[in-house]
Amino acid sequence: MSHFVWNVDPVLFSLGPVTIHWYGALFASAIFAGLYYMKWVFTLENKNVDTLDNLLMYVVLGIIIGARLGHCFFYDPDFYFANPLKILAIWEGGLASHGGGLGAIIGTWLFCKRHNVNTLWLLDRLAIATAVFGIFVRSANFVNSEILGHPSDVPWAIVFERVDSLARHPAQLYEAIAYLLIAAVLTLLYRSTAIKERVGALLGLFLILTFSARFVIEFFKQQQASYTLESALNTGQMLSIPFFFVGVFLFLRAKQTPAVTGKK
Template identity: 60%
Template structure:
């Protein structure tokens, strides 16, 4: 069986000794796409677009710090607790999306205190932008041949030749598709329905859709932990609290009589 071979040069362009990597370019595209989605939403709802500059700064810091700490503490705690200075070595790789999500929520809480807007109202809008952000980040992982799936004989298996010659589940693409479908769904709900009036409903739906997909996809991922996992993967275990919060928010939004 012929399988698609993926062997993308991680360097997008090199000029005058400077290199631009695919990962960096796609991560920048993720930030730009998320910002543009928020700008469109703010413009449509008559919110102060100029305040988004602060939100962008807070979220980028929250995502990077949260993702790095989560990776260090949940995926390889022994190494990083023994070498704490290595926690700062982000350029060596290691960001966990669960921690990035929590970091973004904390950043948004700080922003909401400044703006005097309801926290769940803002979370609903940020969830839409986060979905498209996640799509580009997972495409960056695909470009970098990282976050690999287990070997498979399925016809859609991909050989990441920079890693080995085994056809594998393209776990990054599975997640990218999940993020893209979630973005389209949430954006259309926000644009064409009144669900956005029920604070927390869109964010709750985001959590349920994304972390249900994460739970399923984790079963075909190569383990990213430095220790033996029991019963469930670290990614699945970290998804459980987000799923619970998502279901609670959805239930609360529909049970509440207040819009």
């Protein structure tokens, strides 16, 4: 069977000493797409859009720091404990979405504490923007030929020629499509139901859907961690389980929580 061959240069363009990579361009696009979405939400709810620039700083720093530390300590702890200065070498690659999620939550909490905003109320709305963010990031992973799937003969398998000649599951695209569907579902519920009035419900549903999808897609991915667990589940799946149950707790709890506004 003839499979689609992917061999895109990770460099978008170079101009003298300046080099722009596809990953950086798509990561920046993810940030601005999430910001645009939040501006739309704040406009709909008559909130102060000007505060979003400050929120962006907290969340982006949280994502980058959390994703880097998550990669270092969740997926390759032996190497980074032995070479702690390498933790700072973010240009060498290595970001973990679970750590990025935790970092985003911490960054949002710090922002809300400073600006007297209800944290869960804001996280409900950021959940949808995060799904939009994920579409771009996983697309960037696809362009970079990283986070590869297992070899496969399915008709839609792809040969990542920069890596090897094997046809593989495009696991990055599976995840990007999952985020697209999650963003669409959450947006529809946000616009057409009263779910946004139940604090924690949108965040809970986001966690349930995202980490259910992540758990399943991990079966199609190659091992990302530098170690092997004595379990049928891999590291990504083990890390997804707590997020899933937090989501269930938040969603069920939201049914009994009075509606709130953004302010505490």
